[in-house]
């Protein structure tokens with residue numbers, strides 16, 4: 001994949017997908033600003049990457065705090081000169097059906113998963129528009145595509161992320177900025193068996209990272225407004241009980 005002297009800002013970078021993405025992009029020589037509310041976590045990630053000769057800077061950021069976001073964007077842009085790739089990855093998935101979701105759970109989930117994407121994008125966009133270049137990748141979820149019972153606020157917040165992505169893609173196309181989302185299915189550290197997916201296993205952070213990296217690369221210039229599921233076929237048609245895989249000779 002091609003990356004022409006690029007700099008990336010990744011939120012939620014201490015987590016499973018963020019860590020894998022940092023290593024993937026860093027391997028292509030992308031300079032990294034790794035943000036997380038868990039500062040010790042991103043410090044550790046940066047220290048590990050440094051041993052692999054990857055340039056990575058830890059940033060403390062709570063994406064639900066707009067003042068912090070504005071200040072952080074200012075500081076990072078001053079230090080880095082430019083940010084070409086923005087990955088809005090921070091998120092959480094608290095349980096709660098419509099019957100047991102109170103206002104705090106609803107607001108907290110929307111504030112982190114959806115408003116966070118909006119605010120962080122808003123803070124970095126003026127400089128991307130000025131540069132005439134940008135790659136924004138937002139983390140959706142298959143829950144935001146087809147719903148997930150028991151995760152009412154989460155599913156709604158991720159549906160919002162996918163639609164915000166498409167709208168941003170249209171609004172920013174003439175500025176040289178592409179905006180896409182990646183929607184993981186069940187992702188774990190090890191590819192554990194998972195009967196609910198057609199591929200029969202859960203995915204790994206590295207597999208999601210590679211999909212994000214492609215959309216972040218210079219090679220994806222004609223792709224915008226796409227939501228890419230990375231889910232082992234989880235949201236394809238149901239796995240019927242009477243289906244038998246073809247016999248191999």
Ligand SMILES: NC(=O)c1ccc[n+]([C@@H]2O[C@H](COP(=O)([O-])OP(=O)(O)OC[C@H]3O[C@@H](n4cnc5c(N)ncnc54)[C@H](O)[C@@H]3O)[C@@H](O)[C@H]2O)c1
Pocket residue numbers: 011012013014015016017018035036037038041061062063064089090091092093112139140141142183184185186187188
């Ligand atoms: N893992 C999955 O199965 C899965 C499935 C679908 C979608 N996703 C999405 O992928 C993204 C990353 O998931 P993950 O599996 O790496 O999760 P994770 O829990 O491993 O990492 C999330 C990171 O976000 C950080 N974070 C939490 N609140 C924050 C805040 N207010 N400000 C800044 N950072 C904050 C956490 O400290 C953590 O490091 C999320 O948006 C998630 O919804 C994950």
